[in-house]
Amino acid sequence: MDLRKFLYKGDDLGVTFKEDGTTKIKVWAPNIKNILLNLYSKHDSQRLIFSKNMTKLEDDVWSIILKERETGYLNLDKFFYDFKVKHMDGTEKYALDPYAKSMASFVPNEDINNIGRGAIVSLDSEEAGIKPRSIGMSNLGSSTDMVAYEIHIRDFTIGIDIKDAGTFKAFYEYDEGIEHLKKLGITHVQFLPIQNYFTVDEGNKGYNELGSSYNWGYDPHNYFTPEGWLAADEENPYGRIKELRNLVNKLHENGIGVIMDVVYNHTYNWDIFENLTPGSYYRMFGESISGGTGAGPTLESRNPMVRKLIIDSLKFFIDEYGIDGFRFDLMGFMDIDTMIEIRKAVGDNIILQGEAWNFTDLPINEAPVKGHIANYPHNIDLAVFNDSTRDSYLGKIHEKGFIQGNYDFPITDVCRAGIIGNIIDYYNKSVSIDLYHRFAYSPNETLQYLSIHDGFTLWDKINLSYDGTMIERARLVKFSLGMLFTSQGKVILQGGTEIGLTKPLGAIHQPKDPEADRAHTSEFINFDDDIGNITHYHENSYSSSDFVNQIRWTRKDNSLFKGINNYCGGLIKLRRCANAFRYSTSENIKKxxxxxxxxxxxxxxxxxxxxxxxxxxxxxxxxxxxxxxxxxxxxxxxxxxxxxxxxxxxxxxxxxxxxxxxxxxxxxxxxxxxxxxxxxxxxxxxxxxxxxx
Known part of the structure; x- marks a missing residue:
């Protein structure tokens, strides 16, 4: 089968409810002998109650209609299911429906059959809550008016005394936190991954000081199901649906849009799709699956059915959860044609941005990467994270930048490139002409930032790289924010930056931290009063403890950080009230x-x-x-x-x-x-x- 030519155009993959009360399940699965559907009790996702072979239709789509006279149940709402697939070599594997809209509560373990089970749900059910309506960019004057605020759902509330801390529910019930975002003036929140991921015990939600059940979420498991670990009620398959909808509705009511961080470049392991249909979803080099991301097997976005899965997933979150934009993790592994098709599918009002590092397993002419301007998909309002600005303003990793007094050539010239939004056709002798730093055809292709979830926080970066008092460090934070918010392009702020976000790794945490060697110290550090005598600060806390990752809201009461918060809010207000700081076109920047x-x-x-x-x-x-x-x-x-x-x-x-x-x-x-x-x-x-x- 030539996967490059195959495309099933139907919109009925996964579960649909028929008018006669029966339930239909369809799945695309070429290169297999047979699929057995297993149905599990809604009261116990481990209790098998019914099995039946699915029927192979045209185009390698398998289907089954579940009827009361066969299953013994009139209504299969909230029942669970998976597939038992017989491969061409006679082996049998359990598989998860790629289009499952919710799932049973999941606990990762070493069982080879532990692949997760889908839930039979209706997004129109009252239990699913009120469906939000996407606002996209409609709260902006233009796309460069965006000021996004990146946050992990758990980090937002895990450090405060609130019921169900660390969940969607706690987020939307934390009125003081919502009010903080509103007063700060941000236009959108950008959630770290909220699609179901693999490596957390969804029922283990307690505050964790030493680490073991925490993850940023860059280990995809299913692309349609919200993550149960982030839901107060992970057992009821409607719980996560309703809570996420409530959160989006609450933010929209406060004039704040929602961007999802999505991970379509890889999955956690190859079982997720290979168990269902070998060789159909992952990028192959000969007989081997690519592991080019270093984080898991690479999805082959050039295969039409993989591209369809990605686009169907994006549209699903827009239609069913009112999502307003997407941030694409490791976007260089997704081909250019897929990014163009995504823009066509979601329309012009949805925010699209991604990581476009020169890091890919695609031919360079097919990869949307920063600096390769002839190949990049221009004119589709797709912004890239601009490390040129981060590294020149603030310094790359352990280096100092312009802000800390590093004026070595060409740093100041690269800073000026950031000031103009890194557009390619602005001519001035004082601006860097390096194409890596002058990559944008339009300012809406530039996403300006100083810090983000991976890397040092702004406060920690300055703490580690500048020898000065706390007051002097706060001055440098304000200076860096002043440069950021007066630069052309779009802007994203790491959540908590405005109140001195820090990621300290204490000596007691180091033995259990999976990336303890990524926490650093220097001769310059000062000790912050609210975290104690800690010398190391994390720059890759993807699976660290809550102590490392949480937002420390009590810092708002510290006059030093309160001053930064007010300063940041003032800059955002100035930027949004004056078009000059965020021109929408290159022509206007030049003029x-x-x-x-x-x-x-x-x-x-x-x-x-x-x-x-x-x-x-x-x-x-x-x-x-x-x-x-x-x-x-x-x-x-x-x-x-x-x-x-x-x-x-x-x-x-x-x-x-x-x-x-x-x-x-x-x-x-x-x-x-x-x-x-x-x-x-x-x-x-x-x-x-x-x-x-």
Missing amino acids: GLKFILVDDFNAYRVIAYTLDNTIEYNYGAGIERIPYNKFLVVHNASFETLNLKDNEFLAKMEVLVDSEKAGIIPIKDTDIVVKDGSLKITANTTVVLGIRG
Whole structure:
């Protein structure tokens, strides 16, 4: 069978309920001899109550209709099922339905038949809760108006005293947390994976100090079922459905959209699809399955039925859960044509963004990777995580960046590339021309960030790389946020950054942490009062303890972190109230953003530019344009106060951002002094000046 040419176009894979009350189950499975459907009790997913061979139809689709006279049950709602598949070589394997819409509670173990069981559910049932409606980008003025907030469902509430902490339910019941997000001003939350993953005991939800039952979720098990470990009620197959719907509805009610982190590049192990149909779902090199991701077998997105699975899954979460966007993990392993087809399938209103590292097992001309601009699928509003900005502003891994005083060539020039959203056709001698840093045809292809779930948090990065007091470190955090939110493109913030998110690994945690060697220390660290005498900070906490990963909400009461929170919120408000900080097209960036001081003695440590705020008028619901026709932004990365001179500095300019405050209200009590032709700017500071229209 040529899998590249095969496509079943029906929309009835998985479970459907027929009008006569019977239940139909269909599955695509070529290259096998037979499938036996096993039905299990709704009261005990281990108790087999009925088995029957499925019928092979055209196009290698197998089907069965379950009738009362055969099963003995009028209604199969909440019953569980799996497949027993006979392969061509005579071996028999248990298999999970790839289109299962919910599952039995799962516990990973060494049993070779432990592959998980699907649940027979109706998404239209009252038990499934109220179906959300996707808002997509409709709360934005343009796609570059997005300010996303990445968060793991569990981390959001596991550290507080709330019932069902760490679950969808606790998230939407934590009103103080929702209010925090709303007040901060973010437009969307981006959840780490919430599709069912393999390596957690779904019933083990207690607070875990030393680690063992925690995972970020990059170990996919099923692409249609919400993860039961994140649900307060994992036993009832409707529990996870209703709780996720409630959470999306709650966020939408507060004007916040929802983006899902999705992992279609690999699955946890090859049994998940090979047990069902050998050689049909995974990328093959000869007789071997590719393990190029390093995280599991690679899905072959170029096979039409795999591409269909991906697109059906995405559309399912839009239609049934009101999801507004998707972040694609290791997107370089998904082919370009699949990404184009995804955009066609989901429409123009859904946010799409992904990891586009130059890391793939595809031919480079088929892989959507950053820096290969001739091959990248431009003009479909697909943003890439921009490590050029992260690494130049803040420093790569253990290195220092512009913010910590590293001005080695070409760091400052790469920073300027980030300022312009990394568009390819902006011409200025002070901006890097390296195609890896100038990869975007449009600013909506650039997702700007300083930290994300993998890597050091912003606070830890500065703690490890800068020798200074807590107050001085907080100043650098504000400076880095000032650079981030005045850069063109889209923006994503790691959840908790605004209150000093940290990932400390204590000595008692190290023996049980699976990646203890990825926690680092340095001669510069200060000890934070609320975490004790801890010297190591994690940059790969995918299976660490709750102590490492949780958001420490009590930090909001610390004046230092409260100041960062207010500063971050002020920057977000300024960005959203002024189109100039987020132009929607490359043409407008070229027209509206002009660098100054590029020939100044301080040009290696100062980045300055003007912004025309009259070019666009794109504002989200409830957001009004502030009355400034022009802005001047200056980033002083030196460790001294500077007196800069340029004709663009005017005495009538108002200070909106300095080293202490940020927002849309002019700052009166400030150390920034602006006169006609000169600016006095403090050390390690982003300054934004505005001229009223």
